[in-house]
Every structure is written in structure tokens, then in C-alpha cells.
Amino acid sequence: MTLTTPLRDLVVLQWGRRPAVRACGSLLAQVGAQVTAFGSVDLDDGFGAFTETVADTPEARLAAFARANVVLLCSDRADAPPPPPRRAEQIVCDITVDGDPAHGHWIEPFLQAATGIADITGVAGGPPVICGGAVVEIQGGMLAASGILAAWRTRAAAGVGQEIGLRLVDCGLNNQSTFLPLVFAGRTPQRSGNRHPMAVPWNSYRAADGWILLCSATDEHWAKLTTLMGRPELAKGRFEKLADRIAHCDAVDREVEAWTSTLSVKECIAALNGANLAAGPILDIEGLRTDENLALRGTLSQEPRPRPLSFVRTDVSAQPPPGRPEPAQHRARPLxxxxxxxxxxxxxxxxxxxxxxxxxxxxxxxxxxxxxxxxxxxxxxxxxxxxxxxxxxxxxxxxxxxxxxxxxxxxxxxxxxxxxxxxxxxxxxxxxxxxxxxxxxxxxxxxxxxxxxxxxxxxxxxxxxxxxxxxxxxxxxxxxxxxxxxxxxxxxxxxxxxxxxxxxxxxxxxxxxxxxxxxxxxxxxxxxxxxxxxxxxxWNGGSTDRHCVIACADGHVVAGVDASVLADAVEMAAGTTRAALVEVLAARGIAAVPVRTLTEIRNDPAIVGEGAVALYEGTDGKTWPLFRSPFRFSGMTPxxxxxxxxxxxxxxxxxxxxxxxxxxxxx
CATH class of the missing domain: 3.40.50.10540 (Crotonobetainyl-coa:carnitine coa-transferase; domain 1)
Incomplete structure (x- = not known):
């Protein structure tokens, strides 16, 4: 989508520096908002490239706050002074980890650990794996930008701003609609690599010169695939039905990889997509620069170095379409x-x-x-x-x-x-x-x-x-x-x-x-x-937050340092609990959090019942776990x-x- 009417009257101030704040600011800047941050910004930073900067001094902060009609905070962090009181017409969005100032220092790996994401990422029998992308933080930025636009509708109609609260832990938990139901049914989700628990073959496979990802969900898909492989007999017998393939998933994967390994990535993808089977190359970051679809859609900026652009942009040269503005209507709920x-x-x-x-x-x-x-x-x-x-x-x-x-x-x-x-x-x-x-x-x-x-x-x-x-x-x-x-x-x-x-x-x-x-x-x-x-x-030589995953007697812990720093702690951890290891590391000034399982999350009343997940009781007697809105608007009844x-x-x-x-x- 390309907006033809830049949102220039949104004057946004990034008072905090949390990645979610910067992601939110970047999104709003790319649809035309005027976004200001304090201090210097590395031009290689995918977010900071779209903001203006001012000196990080008390005088400059106060002046920027006075100009802003939208302010982005992270009140649980100690790396910015408290802001002045909110003016009546201002929208203030406060993005915190979970509202507890003791957790304000949490980095992305901690968020993935605390919300069950790490526990279900990785291969069977292996440790939890942390994604190197700031996934939860950026999703928080998307939601914060959405909440601000929703509040802006109310401000435009009534001239009043409001406060918006957003917790990153809630954002992370909202990803669990696939696996949380399994826990409510008494099952324990397992790490499964690139497999799908209900479809086979669905995995990553080696090609002659790289990796491909193949998704096959039905018996019809399997019949097409075996024909491509030159092994139509595999569509009969012990692999004929989906339930059979699930039961023999290792054997099925070996047969598929015996075929893919004889072809290049390009040859594999051409054959699979030609048969209307869902497949694609596993691209590294460098490979994205030459991806045909990203080039066609203009997804990457090339100057001064390649970096991802927003999925929504503004065409400042376009003329806005003819029409008339909507009449102002004040409603407590923006939509x-x-x-x-x-x-x-x-x-x-x-x-x-x-x-x-x-x-x-x-x-x-x-x-x-x-x-x-x-x-x-x-x-x-x-x-x-x-x-x-x-x-x-x-x-x-x-x-x-x-x-x-x-x-x-x-x-x-x-x-x-x-x-x-x-x-x-x-x-x-x-x-x-x-x-x-x-x-x-x-x-x-x-x-x-x-x-x-x-x-x-x-x-x-x-x-x-x-x-x-x-x-x-x-x-x-x-x-x-x-x-x-x-x-x-x-x-x-x-x-x-x-x-x-x-x-x-x-x-x-x-x-x-x-x-x-x-x-x-x-x-x-x-x-x-x-x-x-x-x-x-x-991008551009960036890396994930320093962290390591440590196995304990009752699960795993994510610590905010490289594993080489913790050789003695890693050895000790095998005989101790996660809670005990977190305390030991805290005494050494090292932040760490337990990797929570979805079963633990399901049984935590602060999350299920009172927190991100409500237990809705219908008139038919059924009880459903439903995610509450991640937003808390001061001017809106949920x-x-x-x-x-x-x-x-x-x-x-x-x-x-x-x-x-x-x-x-x-x-």
C-alpha cells in the first residue's frame, strides 16, 4: 500500500530508546509523520534512518516534548528521565515489558523465553533456540503504531489525547494461538524443527547447493511430489495416507531429501512450484538483496546501505484523491x-x-x-x-x-x-x-x-x-x-x-x-x-543481543552474556533449578530469565485468567481462552x-x- 496523503500533522517524539519505540517511530515516519529522537543515530540502523535527531540535553528534551502531539515512552527503563506531565491533547504511548520496572532491562531473547516462543523453537531433543530478530519488540512497535492511529481518530474528533499502555509480554503471548490450544487439551507442545505436527512431508531439505523448505499438507500433494521424484510407488503402501506419513515422518524425509539433494535449489523450486506445491529457498540475509519479489515490490532501501522498508509507504509526489473529509464524530471507541x-x-x-x-x-x-x-x-x-x-x-x-x-x-x-x-x-x-x-x-x-x-x-x-x-x-x-x-x-x-x-x-x-x-x-x-x-x-553487520541458553535440571535459562563468560555456571546448572541459577547469575550482575513452557504459562493465573488470556464462559456452558486486547486506552472502555x-x-x-x-x- 502507498498512502497518497502523508500524515504530516503527526509530530512524534521518541522519549525512550527501546527497540519497540524505535520500530513504532520508524513505521510512523514512513507514512509521513515527523519523528524526532534524541542523540546520534547510526545510519546503518534500519529504524533510526527515518527519524530526525536533536541533542540529548534537558533543554532539547523539553522543547521537543512541547512540539510533539504523540510521545513514545518506555517508563520501566532507567535510560531516560521521566517526561513532563502529558498535555490534554497529547497521545502518550507507554511500551513496557510487563509493567514491572524490575524487568525494564529485558532484551529480546528474554521476551522470547518468557512468552514460550523459545521453548517451541528448535529441533526435537535439542535446546530452545532464540531468533536473532527482534520479533516481539517489532511486533510491539506495529501494535503501538496501530494504537496511536486509533487514538488519533478520537483526538481528531474531540481534540483530546489519551494514554495508551502496551506490554511486550502480552504482544509475545498473542503469537501462541497455534500451540496454547494443545495445552488446554492436556498435551505438551514439543520442539519440532521445521516439521509440522499435522502434515508430512513439511520440512527443510538439503539441495545440492543449499537448503529448500517444502510444505505438503494433503495426500494429493504427496502424490504430486512422488511423481516429481520419479517414485510414484511411494504414494501407495505405508506412506499412502497422511496419518501413515506422520507415523513414518523420518523415513518420508529421507526419501524426499534423497531427491532434493540431487538438484540445485533453483531446480528444486522450479519443479515444486510447477506442480503447485508450496516451497521456497531458505534465503540468508545477503540473498534477500537479489530476491526478485522484494526487488519488484521495492521492499528494500539501497541507500546508503540495503535495509528493510516499511510494508506501508507514502508517495509524497502523488495527488490525494478527490473527495471530502469525514465529519468529525466523537466516539469512545475509535472504530x-x-x-x-x-x-x-x-x-x-x-x-x-x-x-x-x-x-x-x-x-x-x-x-x-x-x-x-x-x-x-x-x-x-x-x-x-x-x-x-x-x-x-x-x-x-x-x-x-x-x-x-x-x-x-x-x-x-x-x-x-x-x-x-x-x-x-x-x-x-x-x-x-x-x-x-x-x-x-x-x-x-x-x-x-x-x-x-x-x-x-x-x-x-x-x-x-x-x-x-x-x-x-x-x-x-x-x-x-x-x-x-x-x-x-x-x-x-x-x-x-x-x-x-x-x-x-x-x-x-x-x-x-x-x-x-x-x-x-x-x-x-x-x-x-x-x-x-x-x-x-x-542487516549491515548487525547482530542479535548477546545471550546464551543454559540447560538446568528442570529446563533452560537464557542469560544475557556469551556462553564463554559462563563456563562454570554452565557446569553447575545441570544439577540446579532454573530459579536457583537465575539467583546465582543475578548475584554476579548477570541478567537471566527462565525459558517458560506453555504448560507453565497456561497454569499461571497472572496470565491466564487475570492477564493476557481471559477465560470466556459462553451461555452454552463452554469456556474458551481468548486473548484480551493488547492495548490499554485511558479514554476507552475495553x-x-x-x-x-x-x-x-x-x-x-x-x-x-x-x-x-x-x-x-x-x-
Whole structure:
């Protein structure tokens, strides 16, 4: 997406220096905000390159604070003085670790350890692995930028600012929609490298000159693959069914790698994509500079050195589209009164739409007959899965068959009244149904349309299927997440979740542009662009925070120093607990945190029940774990959590749509 109306009136001050603060500032700067930071900025820094700097003196700080209408804090850190009192019209966003000042010094590896991300990243039988990207911090920056744009709508209407609280631990926990359900079902998630627990073959494989990542999810995929391999007999017998391949996953992987190892990476990918199988090369950071899709989409800046750009940018030369600004309407919840339509599956579009619902929008999830693909994923309660319910909180289900004429007519009526349409279908799917961008604009010129896909609608890889793991492979994330020499994915679906958070930010940018111009816009969001944005720290010789993972008697600890410094502690740790080792290291002035398992997180009432995860009790007697909104707005009452209902439960409202019972842009 390229904004045509730069958000120049956002004057942002980075009072703190936490990576999440700098990521937030970078995103806002790249959509036109005036962003100021204190002190010098290394031009190789992917974030600092987009901000202006002033001297870090008391006088300069006070003057910058006086100019700013948005201030970014990290109040739990001691590396910046307390700011002056907030002015009534200012928006102040405070990004903390978990609200406890004792944890304000935590670095990214600690965040991954504390939120269960490290525990499910790595290979079976090996230690937890830390991703070298500032994943949780950057996701926090995305959310902070989104919260600021949401609060800006209220400020524009009523002239008053507010305080926004955001905890990075909550941001990290919001990645656990895939694995947390397993714990509620009494299972213990395990590290599995690049494998998928419910699909085989799904792994990284050696080629003659590098690594490739292959995702095969069905028996049909396996039959295609065995034909490519010249081994069609493998599609029968002990490997015929998916359950058989899961039971013999090691043997299946050996057969696949016996084929891939005879071909170059380029030959493997050409053959697999030619058969419409999801696969991609595992690119290192250097390799991203020549990736065709990133070059086509302009994802990287080349001057003064290559670095990732935002997935949303501003065209300062473009003329804003004709239209008229929206009338000011003061609402306690920034998106109250808006109608959002979601055609989503699995994670990306559902996550974006869920966050819009938690900001006050009315969200209709449009599902096909039979329901969205993940609705019945196990574990489940009476046929409705935990994963589906977590990702679709606070929505209503509307069943429409868009392949049928009456379904398309009903969808067109909804589009005429909607404010936002977000989907993550394969690019071109809506166009084939008669709803390309031009048709959507004709139905509703004020519509904000966001399409999220693996490589974008504008793509050097048209038609290439993409799963989260493929995007991790083709973004550099697996290059900076290694166990020994082997690149591994993050255990969480980081490309999917981050794609949803990026969609949230892009939609709020587009809604802000619509507020100013009266016109909608179309967003083409590529998960690869977003995942590359997460690799900021690894560019131009950058490196991850110093850390090491130490095995203890009851698990692992992450310490904030190199392993060579802790030779004696590593030897002692095998016979002691995590808590005891953390105390020993603290006495030596070395910060460390335990690697928490998801079972421990599930049993922590400060997280499940009172914290990031609420236990929602429905009228049907079922209890669902639902993530609370990561935002705390001083001027907004939180939206009450609710679980999505049965398939098509909102269809009773459908006949009334043309008459106006559903809210939206036409009001």
C-alpha cells in the first residue's frame, strides 16, 4: 500500500530508546509523520534512518516534548528521565515489558523465553533456540503504531489525547494461538524443527547447493511430489495416507531429501512450484538483496546501505484523491460504528479483523458453506476448534456461498455498506468472482480493502502458494534462527501473526487517509515484506543481543552474556533449578530469565485468567481462552470479549442488510 496523503500533522517524539519505540517511530515516519529522537543515530540502523535527531540535553528534551502531539515512552527503563506531565491533547504511548520496572532491562531473547516462543523453537531433543530478530519488540512497535492511529481518530474528533499502555509480554503471548490450544487439551507442545505436527512431508531439505523448505499438507500433494521424484510407488503402501506419513515422518524425509539433494535449489523450486506445491529457498540475509519479489515490490532501501522498508509507504509526489473529509464524530471507541467484512482463513486476515473488533468495529466473518477451513481443527469442543475460536473472537459468522449468484448479490450489498474488507485468499480469487478492485470501488468508493497474501498481488511469483514456514524461509528469519548450521523456523507462526498485525496498521492508515479525503483505498500486503521487516537487526553487520541458553535440571535459562563468560555456571546448572541459577547469575550482575513452557504459562493465573488470556464462559456452558486486547486506552472502555458463534449465526440479519440494520460506511 502507498498512502497518497502523508500524515504530516503527526509530530512524534521518541522519549525512550527501546527497540519497540524505535520500530513504532520508524513505521510512523514512513507514512509521513515527523519523528524526532534524541542523540546520534547510526545510519546503518534500519529504524533510526527515518527519524530526525536533536541533542540529548534537558533543554532539547523539553522543547521537543512541547512540539510533539504523540510521545513514545518506555517508563520501566532507567535510560531516560521521566517526561513532563502529558498535555490534554497529547497521545502518550507507554511500551513496557510487563509493567514491572524490575524487568525494564529485558532484551529480546528474554521476551522470547518468557512468552514460550523459545521453548517451541528448535529441533526435537535439542535446546530452545532464540531468533536473532527482534520479533516481539517489532511486533510491539506495529501494535503501538496501530494504537496511536486509533487514538488519533478520537483526538481528531474531540481534540483530546489519551494514554495508551502496551506490554511486550502480552504482544509475545498473542503469537501462541497455534500451540496454547494443545495445552488446554492436556498435551505438551514439543520442539519440532521445521516439521509440522499435522502434515508430512513439511520440512527443510538439503539441495545440492543449499537448503529448500517444502510444505505438503494433503495426500494429493504427496502424490504430486512422488511423481516429481520419479517414485510414484511411494504414494501407495505405508506412506499412502497422511496419518501413515506422520507415523513414518523420518523415513518420508529421507526419501524426499534423497531427491532434493540431487538438484540445485533453483531446480528444486522450479519443479515444486510447477506442480503447485508450496516451497521456497531458505534465503540468508545477503540473498534477500537479489530476491526478485522484494526487488519488484521495492521492499528494500539501497541507500546508503540495503535495509528493510516499511510494508506501508507514502508517495509524497502523488495527488490525494478527490473527495471530502469525514465529519468529525466523537466516539469512545475509535472504530465504533464501523462495519468490517472478513473473508479470512487460518491466521493473517482473522488476526487483523479481530484487533479491529477489539477497537470497537462490528466484524462479520464471511464463511463458505461448511465453514472456514480451521473451524474444526483439533483440539476442539463439540466440533469448534480452540485455534479458530481464539483467532475469531468478537466476530459474528455469516455463511455465504460466493460461487452462487444469490451469495454474490448479498456480498455486493454488504460491500456497499462496509467500511473495511480484509481477506487472505489467494491473489485473484475475488476478481474471479467478479469483485476486483475496480468493482469494489464502484460498489463503494469509501471502502478500505486489504488483501493479505504470501508474496503480494503484485508479485514476481504469481500463483506461488505460501504457508507461514515458506515465508519464514524466504525472508531471512530462518537464516537468523539456527541450531548449529541448520536454519529453523520460529515455532510460532510469526509470519502469519505479523502479517495480521501489519494488516491492522495498514487498515488504520487507510482509514486515517479516508477521514481526511473521504476516499477509500486498496492495500496489497505481502507477508514476505512484513517478515523481512522483522529482520532489521541482522542487516549491515548487525547482530542479535548477546545471550546464551543454559540447560538446568528442570529446563533452560537464557542469560544475557556469551556462553564463554559462563563456563562454570554452565557446569553447575545441570544439577540446579532454573530459579536457583537465575539467583546465582543475578548475584554476579548477570541478567537471566527462565525459558517458560506453555504448560507453565497456561497454569499461571497472572496470565491466564487475570492477564493476557481471559477465560470466556459462553451461555452454552463452554469456556474458551481468548486473548484480551493488547492495548490499554485511558479514554476507552475495553470491548467485552465474546466467542464467535456457530456457522452462519448472523444469517438472520442478512435480509435486512439493504434496509440498513447493519452499520457501516453508508450511514
Amino acid at each position: 465504533e460504528g464501523m462495519l468490517v467484512l472478513e473473508i479470512g482463513q487460518y491466521t493473517t486476515a482473522p488476526v487483523a479483523a479481530k484487533q479491529l473488533a477489539l477497537l470497537g468495529a462490528q466484524v462479520l466473518k464471511i464463511e463458505p458453506p461448511g465453514g472456514e477451513a480451521s473451524r474444526a481443527w483439533p483440539p476442539h469442543q463439540d466440533g469448534q476448534g480452540y485455534f479458530f475460536t481464539i483467532n475469531n473472537a468478537n466476530k459474528r459468522s455469516l455463511m455465504l456461498d460466493l460461487r452462487a449468484e444469490d451469495g454474490r448479490a448479498a456480498f455486493a450489498a454488504l460491500i456497499g455498506r462496509a467500511d473495511v474488507l480484509v481477506e487472505n485468499l489467494k491473489p485473484g480469487s475475488l476478481a474471479r468472482l467478479g469483485f476486483d478492485t475496480e468493482a469494489l470501488t464502484a460498489l463503494n468508493p469509501r471502502l478500505v480493502y486489504c488483501g493479505i497474501s504470501g508474496f503480494g498481488a503484485l508479485s514476481a511469483y504469481p500463483g506461488r502458494p505460501a504457508f507461514d514456514t515458506v515465508v519464514q524461509a524466504m525472508s531471512g528469519l530462518m537464516d537468523i534462527t539456527r541450531t548449529g548450521e541448520k536454519p529453523v523456523k520460529l515455532g510460532i507462526s510469526v509470519a502469519d501473526v505479523s502479517g495480521g498485525l501489519a494488516g491492522l496498521f495498514a487498515i488504520l492508515c487507510a482509514l486515517e487517509q479516508r477521514r481526511r479525503t473521504g476516499r477509500g483505498s486498496a492495500i496489497d500486503l505481502a507477508m514476505q515484506d512484513v517478515a523481512v521487516f522483522l529482520t532489521q537487526a541482522a 470491548v467485552p470479549l465474546a466467542a464467535i458463534g456457530a456457522l452462519g449465526e448472523a444469517n438472520a440479519d442478512l435480509p435486512a442488510v439493504p434496509g440498513g440494520s447493519l452499520r457501516g460506511a453508508a450511514e
